[in-house]
Amino acid sequence: MTDSPRPQWLYRIVPIRPEMVGAPTDEEAAVVEAHFAYLVSLRDRGDLILAGRTQEDVGTWGITIFEAADEAAARGVMQRDPAVAGGVFEATLFPYAVAVARDGLAD
Template sequence: MYIADPQKLPSGVFLYTLRPVRPAMLAEGPTAEEQALAGAHWQYSIDLLKRGVVVFGGRTMTRDSSSFAPVVIRAASMEAARAIVEGDPAVAGGVFHAEIFPFQPMLMGEWPQESATVTSGGVSYD
């Protein structure tokens, strides 16, 4: 369990959200270009995770305009965080709109086993 001290502000932690530019992509399916860019996004995200940049990432399970994906990253500055986000092929390609925020983790506990779909020994992307 982790409980933050609100008086101690972190540096180098950012949260960004990704939202589909075309929400119908989720309900009706992606175009070939969207599918290719989403695949490149996935590989880019895995690389960031392996390099220790990504702390946490996920997505909502909605398939409408409310859908979004939050990602927490480590970066030296807002400019460095922006470069990481803008380097995402799906952001650069216009599939996802991104918004970046300085972030302070406040409460963290153990990940609930019932919601985990992979484990640390899960699928290898090497």
Template sequence: MPVPTATRKCRTTTCIFWAARTWGVCCPEGGAVPDFVYRILPGRPDFVATITEAERAVMGAHFAYLQDLHAKGCIRFVGRTEAGEYGIIVFSAVDIEAARATAIADPAVAVGVVTAEVHPFRIVDFG
């Protein structure tokens, strides 16, 4: 799968994280990196309405994981649909393999509470 040609300069040079038993780097020493999106899909349509305490704990770990990536400068933005059909995480990674490793390392993905689809992503800036 080709990576997008559009890249951006990193906001930080310290965004190194452990993912899927390999090191992934989203911001190598001041280099430009492409953006990716991973879309998370809950295991059932009524997930938000019927979430269990165990799933709530996993989603708390998921949120902490995203906060950590954000603090390291990897996250561009995150959000979910109002009813919770899916969520998206737009982030930077050096390549598609590192992007996939980032998604796989998400605690909610790792334990199967949600599934993830990873795609190259291009943000359009009208400014």
């Protein structure tokens, strides 16, 4: 028998400076690059389910859906995101459950 799946979480991110996506400063661009690398590391260790953003230059927002043992661990994942820790994105955490997925992630 397989282990039960870990709880799923979603954090929604919104740029602190709305124009940042279309016209980032050098510092913001570096932080966003570190944010992307962080997401890749979550994927590589098997925690990330998916991450992405809407495609507007202004008014965009993103989501990260991942697994973590509990809310404290999930909050830690969100707070360690370089773009959240660096103050480039504001983030909000939600408990989440994938209901239907193309690749069979849902139970």
